[in-house]
Amino acid sequence: MNAFRAPPIRPEVELALAAPVPAAAPTQQGAAATRVPANLAWLRKAGILLVLAIVWEALARWFDNELLLPTAWHTAQALCEGLVSGELPGYVAVSFAVLTQGYLMGIGAAFLLTWLAVSHRIGRELIETLTSMFNPLPAIALLPIALLWFGLGKGSLVMVLMHSVMWPLTLNACAGFRAVPETLRMAGRNYGLTGLRLVLQILIPAALPAILSGLKIGWAFAWRTLIAAELVFGTTSGKGGLGWYIFQSRNELFTDKVFAGLAMVIIIGLAVEHLVFHTLERVTVRRWGMER
Numbered sequence: 636m637n638a639f640r641a642p643p644i645r646p647e648v649e650l651a652l653a654a655p656v657p658a659a660a661p662t663q664q665g666a667a668a669t670r671v672p673a674n675l676a677w678l679r680k681a682g683i684l685l686v687l688a689i690v691w692e693a694l695a696r697w698f699d700n701e702l703l704l705p706t707a708w709h710t711a712q713a714l715c716e717g718l719v720s721g722e723l724p725g726y727v728a729v730s731f732a733v734l735t736q737g738y739l740m741g742i743g744a745a746f747l748l749t750w751l752a753v754s755h756r757i758g759r760e761l762i763e764t765l766t767s768m769f770n771p772l773p774a775i776a777l778l779p780i781a782l783l784w785f786g787l788g789k790g791s792l793v794m795v796l797m798h799s800v801m802w803p804l805t806l807n808a809c810a811g812f813r814a815v816p817e818t819l820r821m822a823g824r825n826y827g828l829t830g831l832r833l834v835l836q837i838l839i840p841a842a843l844p845a846i847l848s849g850l851k852i853g854w855a856f857a858w859r860t861l862i863a864a865e866l867v868f869g870t871t872s873g874k875g876g877l878g879w880y881i882f883q884s885r886n887e888l889f890t891d892k893v894f895a896g897l898a899m900v901i902i903i904g905l906a907v908e909h910l911v912f913h914t915l916e917r918v919t920v921r922r923w924g925m926e927r
Contacts, residue, residue: 646836691706702890705894713892723896723899726877731795733792736789736793738843742853742858745853752809756877762805772798775860778791781794803849806848811844811845820837843920847912847920848927865878875898881897884896
């Protein structure tokens with residue numbers, strides 16, 4: 636009988652919750668500590684560039700041949716002289732005029748192909764086949780055909796720039812749209828979003844990291860393709876932008892100007908990467924918590 640005895644009822648105990656401790660206001664030292672890593676990052680990058688310049692200067696002095704390898708100091712002088720005289724900015728303006736037109740047209744074509752790929756199954760298979768065919772094809776290899784079709788002018792450059800932009804951007808955009816979770820699509824439909832509103836408010840923001848990656852890759856491909864194409868145009872028609880400046884300086888044996896032109900290509904690439912694409916990432920995907 637003792638085995639079936641009801642267990643004793645224990646008295647309930649109430650524990651009072653501790654009062655929440657207010658968070659300490661950030662001090663000036665704490666705010667400064669949070670800013671230190673960013674400052675150190677810039678210092679580290681500047682230190683890397685300084686080390687590369689010192690190594691370049693040492694190698695150039697060791698070779699002691701200005702025709703083959705000018706020193707970093709002489710290259711910097713040639714770069715400053717070209718900027719002050721207005722020669723380099725003029726060539727850069729010509730290159731950027733063509734680059735902007737080809738880049739924007741490539742973006743438009745890429746989004747049209749992406750729309751076909753995400754709208755219909757046949758369109759997706761078609762785009763997959765086209766990207767597999769044309770994405771590995773170097774854009775500069777199409778320059779002879781572009782010269783036959785459009786002649787010696789801006790049209791040929793725009794064609795090769797479109798080719799260098801549209802395929803990597805299409806691949807990244809299609810991958811981004813396919814990676815959008817179905818729960819987000821269903822949530823958008825529950826809010827009554829359909830058609831273009833669903834694309835603009837749900838699909839594009841969710842696929843934006845992949846789209847930005849495609850834009851960066853397309854920009855890099857377009858920039859280097861333009862310089863290479865202008866080198867070829869320099870040998871045929873004597874026209875072009877920054878690439879023609881490099882080619883002309885090589886013909887005149889101004890090696891310091893050749894390296895100054897190459898340095899200008901690098902500086903422009905770094906400036907666009909940090910001022911344009913990093914700003915876009917900071918105000919969009921990083922602000923939304925989609926990237927760290």
